[in-house]
Amino acid sequence: MRGAKSAKWVAGAIAIALAATACGGGDDSSGNNEGSAKSGGTFRMGITEPVAIDPYNAQESEGILVADNLFTGLYNSTKDGEVVPELATSKKVSADGKTWTFKIKKGTKFSNGEAVDAESFLRGWNRVAQKKAASDVAYHLGGIEGFADVQSGKSQKMSGLSAPDPDTLQVKLSAPDFEFFVKTTHTVFSPVPKVAGDGKNKAFNEAPIGNGPFKMQGKWEHNKSITLVRNDDYGLTKAKLEKVQIDILNSNNGVTLEYQGFESGQYDWARMPTPQLPAAKAKYEPQGEWVAEDTNGMNYLLAITDNGPLKDKKAREAVSYAIDRDAIIKGVFQGMYTKSTTILPPVFKDVYTKDLCTSCVKQDKAKAKQLASEGGLKPGTTIEMAYNTGAGHEEWMQAVKQQLEDVLGVKVKSTGKPFAELLDDQQKPGATGLYRFAWGADYPTPDNYLYPLLSTASINKDESGKVIGDNRSRFSNKAFDDLVNKARATNDQAARSDLYKQAEKIAVGELPLIPLWNRTQQRLANTKKFANLEMDFHENPNLAEVGLK
Structure with a gap:
C-alpha cells in the first residue's frame, strides 16, 4: 500500500477500472530514500501461525506474506492498487470476455532450476482445483471452464486451460469476465514445479519451491519459525535483503510480542496492541518509524x-x-x-x-x-x-x-x-x-x-x-x-x-x-536501518523492495 507516512486512497483508472491509487502531500517523513537501498541484511519480524504458505491454500495475511515472496505469477498489485505485469508479457481477451491468452516471459526458472513455462501455470492451477486438495481459496479459479468437474473429482484437469506452446497460456472461462487478469494477482494463480505434486503434499507444503524473490531456508517449523533467503537466480528484479527471519508467535498475545520485540530491537516491523496505539504513535512518529495507512x-x-x-x-x-x-x-x-x-x-x-x-x-x-x-x-x-x-x-x-x-x-x-x-x-x-x-x-x-x-x-x-x-x-x-x-x-x-x-x-x-x-x-517500521520499507497491498512489509540504508 503506502509508505511510512499517512496516506489516503483516491479513485483512479490506472491499469484497470476501479484500481486504487495513493496520494499524500509533503515530504516523506520516514526517511526512506527510494532507490538508495543497499544489498544485505536480515529483516526480522513476527507473525502468528499461518494456515498455509503453499499457494494452493495460502489465504490470510500471514500465509500470503510468505507465499507472495516465494512465488511470482502473471500479474501483481502494487502498493497503490495498480495491476502490473510480472511474468505476463502480454494479454488478449476475446470480444465475448470468455477467452484470455497470456504470453509468458521466457527464461525464468524455479529455485530448483526447473523452467517456468505455461505448463507450470497449468500444473499450479489444476493442483489447486482438485477435490483432494480441499483448498479454501480454489474458488478464485471458479470461472475457468471445467473447474466444477475437477472440484467434484470427475476430472483431474480443467478443460479451459491449455498451453499452445511453452510461452503461451490460454484460459477459457465458463462465463464472461473482463477482469479475469486482475484475479491472477492472487498467489493461488502461482506456477509450481513438477515436484509440487498434489495440493496436499506435506513435503512441498512445508518447504515450497517457488520462483519468487525469496526461497525457503529449511522448512516451516510450525509454531516456531519460517526463514526466507534471497533467491539469487530470480528472473525479475532481485531482492536486496539477504534473509528474512520470521518468528511464529503465540496466537494468544502475538501482537503484544511483536510490539515488545520492536521496542527491544528484536523486530524490524510490528503491529501493536490497541491500548498502546497512542503511546506508540507519540514515541515513534517523530522518529519516522510510525506507519499509518x-x-x-x-x-x-x-x-x-x-x-x-x-x-x-x-x-x-x-x-x-x-x-x-x-x-x-x-x-x-x-x-x-x-x-x-x-x-x-x-x-x-x-x-x-x-x-x-x-x-x-x-x-x-x-x-x-x-x-x-x-x-x-x-x-x-x-x-x-x-x-x-x-x-x-x-x-x-x-x-x-x-x-x-x-x-x-x-x-x-x-x-x-x-x-x-x-x-x-x-x-x-x-x-x-x-x-x-x-x-x-x-x-x-x-x-x-x-x-x-x-x-x-x-x-x-x-x-x-x-x-x-x-x-x-x-x-x-x-x-x-x-x-x-x-x-x-x-x-x-x-x-x-x-x-x-x-x-x-x-x-x-x-x-x-x-x-x-x-x-x-498502524505499524512500526525500522526505517533507521532499512530503506524503501513500506506496507504492501496486503498490509505486509514489501520485502522484495526493502534494503539496507
Missing part, C-alpha cells in the same frame, strides 16, 4: 444466516442498530478508526455509497429492540460470538458484547480462539452466531468483496456440509448473484460499477456482514 480492508461482524438466532435479517439489523460504533472508536481505538456504513470500502470511489447501511450510521436502541422482537431475537437468547486472539481484538469485542447485552437483553458468549481455529469454526456445519471478520482485497476490484464473501458459489459446501469457500455467512440471493455475474460480463466500466452498486445494496439490506469500521492499519 487507510487501507483497502474492512471490518465486520459475520452473521451466520442459515442457522441460529441471527437467521432472520431483522435480528441481524437489530444487532447492527444496537452497536455504538462511535463510542467504540473513541474509547477503544482512541479515534484512530473511521466508522463503516458500507460493505465495500471507500477506496472504490466509483461504487462507494456513503451511509448505505442505515443501521450503521448511529446507535438506535429503540429501533434495535423493535427489530429484535420482530426477528425472534428474544431477551435471554444466547448469541455465540467468536474472535481470534493475539491480534488486538479483545477490547473492542468486549465493548460490542456489553452493548448487545445492555440494549437487547441477550446473553453474548464471547470466545477468543487461535486464528486457524476461528476460521475452521466458521466453516463447520451448524455454525451459529457472530464472528469477528475482516477482509482485505486480494486484488483491486469490488468483485473481490462481492463474489467471494457473498455469492452463492462461494459457499461451496462439501459432503459433510462444511463451507469450503469464503462465504462463511452462507448468504444466498439469486438477484445478488445475477448482478455480480452481469457485472463480470460487462466491459464498460461505468455500467459495471452501477451493477456492483446494485448488488451491494441487496447485500446491505440483508446484512450477512455487519459493517463496523473501515480499516486503518
Whole structure:
C-alpha cells in the first residue's frame, strides 16, 4: 500500500477500472530514500501461525506474506492498487470476455532450476482445483471452464486451460469476465514445479519451491519459525535483503510480542496492541518509524444466516442498530478508526455509497429492540460470538458484547480462539452466531468483496456440509448473484460499477456482514536501518523492495 507516512486512497483508472491509487502531500517523513537501498541484511519480524504458505491454500495475511515472496505469477498489485505485469508479457481477451491468452516471459526458472513455462501455470492451477486438495481459496479459479468437474473429482484437469506452446497460456472461462487478469494477482494463480505434486503434499507444503524473490531456508517449523533467503537466480528484479527471519508467535498475545520485540530491537516491523496505539504513535512518529495507512480492508461482524438466532435479517439489523460504533472508536481505538456504513470500502470511489447501511450510521436502541422482537431475537437468547486472539481484538469485542447485552437483553458468549481455529469454526456445519471478520482485497476490484464473501458459489459446501469457500455467512440471493455475474460480463466500466452498486445494496439490506469500521492499519517500521520499507497491498512489509540504508 503506502509508505511510512499517512496516506489516503483516491479513485483512479490506472491499469484497470476501479484500481486504487495513493496520494499524500509533503515530504516523506520516514526517511526512506527510494532507490538508495543497499544489498544485505536480515529483516526480522513476527507473525502468528499461518494456515498455509503453499499457494494452493495460502489465504490470510500471514500465509500470503510468505507465499507472495516465494512465488511470482502473471500479474501483481502494487502498493497503490495498480495491476502490473510480472511474468505476463502480454494479454488478449476475446470480444465475448470468455477467452484470455497470456504470453509468458521466457527464461525464468524455479529455485530448483526447473523452467517456468505455461505448463507450470497449468500444473499450479489444476493442483489447486482438485477435490483432494480441499483448498479454501480454489474458488478464485471458479470461472475457468471445467473447474466444477475437477472440484467434484470427475476430472483431474480443467478443460479451459491449455498451453499452445511453452510461452503461451490460454484460459477459457465458463462465463464472461473482463477482469479475469486482475484475479491472477492472487498467489493461488502461482506456477509450481513438477515436484509440487498434489495440493496436499506435506513435503512441498512445508518447504515450497517457488520462483519468487525469496526461497525457503529449511522448512516451516510450525509454531516456531519460517526463514526466507534471497533467491539469487530470480528472473525479475532481485531482492536486496539477504534473509528474512520470521518468528511464529503465540496466537494468544502475538501482537503484544511483536510490539515488545520492536521496542527491544528484536523486530524490524510490528503491529501493536490497541491500548498502546497512542503511546506508540507519540514515541515513534517523530522518529519516522510510525506507519499509518487507510487501507483497502474492512471490518465486520459475520452473521451466520442459515442457522441460529441471527437467521432472520431483522435480528441481524437489530444487532447492527444496537452497536455504538462511535463510542467504540473513541474509547477503544482512541479515534484512530473511521466508522463503516458500507460493505465495500471507500477506496472504490466509483461504487462507494456513503451511509448505505442505515443501521450503521448511529446507535438506535429503540429501533434495535423493535427489530429484535420482530426477528425472534428474544431477551435471554444466547448469541455465540467468536474472535481470534493475539491480534488486538479483545477490547473492542468486549465493548460490542456489553452493548448487545445492555440494549437487547441477550446473553453474548464471547470466545477468543487461535486464528486457524476461528476460521475452521466458521466453516463447520451448524455454525451459529457472530464472528469477528475482516477482509482485505486480494486484488483491486469490488468483485473481490462481492463474489467471494457473498455469492452463492462461494459457499461451496462439501459432503459433510462444511463451507469450503469464503462465504462463511452462507448468504444466498439469486438477484445478488445475477448482478455480480452481469457485472463480470460487462466491459464498460461505468455500467459495471452501477451493477456492483446494485448488488451491494441487496447485500446491505440483508446484512450477512455487519459493517463496523473501515480499516486503518498502524505499524512500526525500522526505517533507521532499512530503506524503501513500506506496507504492501496486503498490509505486509514489501520485502522484495526493502534494503539496507
